Amino acid sequence: MRDAITLQTRAGHWLVALLVLGGLVFAVVGFATGDTFYLxxxxxxxxxxxxxxxxxxxxxxxxxxxxxQALYFGLGAYVSALALIAWQSFWAAIGxxxxxxxxxxxxxxxxxxxxxxxxxxxxxxxxxQVLAKAVYNTRxxxxxxxxxxxxxxxxxxxxxxxxxxxxxxxFLFVLAVTVLFYVLAAYLLDTPFGRLLxxxxxxxxxVLFIGYRTSTLRLGSYLVAAxxxxxxxxxxxxxxxxxxxxxxxxxxSGNAVITVILxxxxxxxxxxxxxxxxxxxxxxVGSWTEHxxxxxxxxxxxxxxxxxxxxxxxVQPALVSVLGRGSRR
Amino acid sequence: MTAVRPVLEVADLSIxxxxxxxxxxxxxxxxxxxVTTVIGPNGAGxxxxxxxxxxxxxxxxxxxxxxxxxxxxxxxxxxxxAGLARSFQITSLFFELSVAENLRLAAQVLEPRVKLxxxxxxxxxxxxxxxxxxxQFKLDEKAGQIVGELSHGDQRRLEIAVALASKPKxxxxxxxxxxxxxxxxxxxxxLVRSLSNDVTILLIEHDIGLVMDLSDTIVVMHxxxxxxxxxxxxxxxxxxxxxxxxxxx
Ligand SMILES: Nc1ncnc2c1ncn2[C@@H]1O[C@H](COP(=O)(O)OP(=O)(O)OP(=O)(O)O)[C@@H](O)[C@H]1O
Ligand SMILES: [Mg+2]
Numbered sequence: 307m308r309d310a311i312t313l314q315t316r317a318g319h320w321l322v323a324l325l326v327l328g329g330l331v332f333a334v335v336g337f338a339t340g341d342t343f344y345l346x347x348x349x350x351x352x353x354x355x356x357x358x359x360x361x362x363x364x365x366x367x368x369x370x371x372x373x374x375q376a377l378y379f380g381l382g383a384y385v386s387a388l389a390l391i392a393w394q395s396f397w398a399a400i401g402x403x404x405x406x407x408x409x410x411x412x413x414x415x416x417x418x419x420x421x422x423x424x425x426x427x428x429x430x431x432x433x434x435q436v437l438a439k440a441v442y443n444t445r446x447x448x449x450x451x452x453x454x455x456x457x458x459x460x461x462x463x464x465x466x467x468x469x470x471x472x473x474x475x476x477f478l479f480v481l482a483v484t485v486l487f488y489v490l491a492a493y494l495l496d497t498p499f500g501r502l503l504x505x506x507x508x509x510x511x512x513v514l515f516i517g518y519r520t521s522t523l524r525l526g527s528y529l530v531a532a533x534x535x536x537x538x539x540x541x542x543x544x545x546x547x548x549x550x551x552x553x554x555x556x557x558x559s560g561n562a563v564i565t566v567i568l569x570x571x572x573x574x575x576x577x578x579x580x581x582x583x584x585x586x587x588x589x590x591v592g593s594w595t596e597h598x599x600x601x602x603x604x605x606x607x608x609x610x611x612x613x614x615x616x617x618x619x620x621v622q623p624a625l626v627s628v629l630g631r632g633s634r635r
Numbered sequence: 636m637t638a639v640r641p642v643l644e645v646a647d648l649s650i651x652x653x654x655x656x657x658x659x660x661x662x663x664x665x666x667x668x669x670v671t672t673v674i675g676p677n678g679a680g681x682x683x684x685x686x687x688x689x690x691x692x693x694x695x696x697x698x699x700x701x702x703x704x705x706x707x708x709x710x711x712x713x714x715x716x717a718g719l720a721r722s723f724q725i726t727s728l729f730f731e732l733s734v735a736e737n738l739r740l741a742a743q744v745l746e747p748r749v750k751l752x753x754x755x756x757x758x759x760x761x762x763x764x765x766x767x768x769x770x771q772f773k774l775d776e777k778a779g780q781i782v783g784e785l786s787h788g789d790q791r792r793l794e795i796a797v798a799l800a801s802k803p804k805x806x807x808x809x810x811x812x813x814x815x816x817x818x819x820x821x822x823x824x825x826l827v828r829s830l831s832n833d834v835t836i837l838l839i840e841h842d843i844g845l846v847m848d849l850s851d852t853i854v855v856m857h858x859x860x861x862x863x864x865x866x867x868x869x870x871x872x873x874x875x876x877x878x879x880x881x882x883x884x
Contacts, residue, residue: 498743499751508729517715517744
């Protein structure tokens with residue numbers, strides 16, 4: 307007998323495979339038509355998909371609503387931008403971002419995990435606001451203008467290298483990295499550690515009595531989410547050539563939460579589809595009217611009311627039952 | 636030959652909430668592979684006593700010794716690691732998850748810690764334990780069912796199974812028959828009796844027939860204090876127990 311959680315994870319894998327397929331088709335079409343704009347936009351959607359993925363690890367699995375995940379995304383963007391300006395090396399940027407993620411994630415996790423529920427949401431919100439304001443007022447980091455002048459980069463992957471200036475090349479690279487984040491998260495969440503996070507969401511008190519220190523589990527989850535958010539943020543200046551304080555603002559954190567709810571809380575893959583969807587809606591509606599936030603708000607409300615399990619709630623159960631039947635035979 | 640130590644000893648255990656002395660200077664010992672039952676009227680402090688022993692609450696006074704080791708005030712996960720597990724009066728399970736997954740989560744502690752980071756499938760010992768428990772508690776057929784959809788009786792049984800999953804040395808059961816039908820109560824009594832061959836049991840129970848039948852030792856509490864302790868027939872005859880517990884009888 308294969309259990310329900312593993313089946314759901316499997317269903318997610320198929321949906322990610324579909325997303326990759328769609329991405330490859332998109333890349334071919336983009337390449338053939340010589341497009342830049344849409345490839346760049348899609349790359350950005352994937353980068354923010356990574357941020358949403360980190361929100362889903364907290365919200366969908368551990369039951370923690372972070373309203374300040376932009377803290378880590380922005381942290382990654384700034385650290386990466388600084389490292390790129392200093393050393394022009396992709397691996398240096400990633401290494402520095404990872405180190406920053408671990409240090410700040412540990413510190414932030416220790417602070418935020420002292421409280422639960424609404425208070426957790428408020429503390430994560432507050433921590434992100436503090437960093438956002440600090441960066442906004444720091445001349446050395448470009449203050450309100452942001453950190454500009456991040457050089458074009460050749461990402462050396464051993465066998466070949468990818469230029470951050472190549473729309474198709476960098477899109478495919480970010481697609482691969484995003485899938486890597488997904489694989490990492492999906493793997494982790496289907497281990498006993500991940501199952502304990504799900505248990506934490508269901509009944510934290512009992513987890514304590516079956517023998518686990520719940521504060522350590524929560525911190526672990528927070529740290530994983532911080533790393534994924536930071537590394538996603540680290541890709542941003544490679545795409546756009548700058549890091550701006552808006553990346554740290556509440557709008558970024560809030561968008562990530564909306565993305566997860568649109569895509570389907572607790573599905574991981576929903577975060578990626580949600581991000582693509584939100585980006586499409588923003589650019590399509592944005593081309594009709596300046597008031598695209600109103601439209602997004604209405605769509606969000608409709609999804610919450612009509613599709614409480616988000617986009618994935620529509621397709622995943624069917625896929626799970628197909629997979630379940632397949633594995634029983 | 637050394638004397639056999641009690642599995643659990645509590646000494647002078649006390650806690651108060653505001654002015655209320657919920658548990659007041661309670662001392663007793665629980666012998667290995669025996670069933671010790673705590674009885675007492677509603678609000679006597681029985682569940683609070685369990686909370687003190689299992690680490691849910693830290694006592695204001697007194698000590699808890701597990702196999703002679705002082706574990707007073709240790710958090711629940713430490714108590715669990717020391718071999719003490721408990722069930723709850725108000726069913727406390729992972730209601731959104733399957734029966735098997737509830738058991739697997741609890742059985743995972745049988746595995747080395749590194750297995751926490753490996754795929755679930757690689758925890759073979761936990762998987763075997765789940766199968767054992769499913770058949771022992773007659774839940775095989777319901778393994779894949781979501782706990783929230785189980786009958787009350789099945790949930791109560793699973794509540795015990797989850798506590799037992801880690802193969803504890805001592806099992807604290809807080810009113811396992813709470814809200815059960817007559818037939819289910821009898822089943823549970825038989826189950827507890829069969830468990831007592833392998834694990835020391837400290838029980839809270841209201842069903843007096845069942846208590847008399849199952850217990851080796853009875854501890855009687857009233858208004859936070861221990862008012863009597865002894866073998867079932869002796870406790871039944873006790874005058875203080877007659878007035879406090881059996882009311883005007
Ligand atoms: N956390 C708490 N804070 C304040 N008062 C409490 C707390 N826990 C228990 N009490 C009080 O302590 C007393 C003992 O409660 P307890 O739950 O231990 O009784 P009990 O013997 O288990 O009763 P029952 O048979 O109804 O389960 C009660 O008066 C209860 O209201
Ligand atoms: Mg009670």
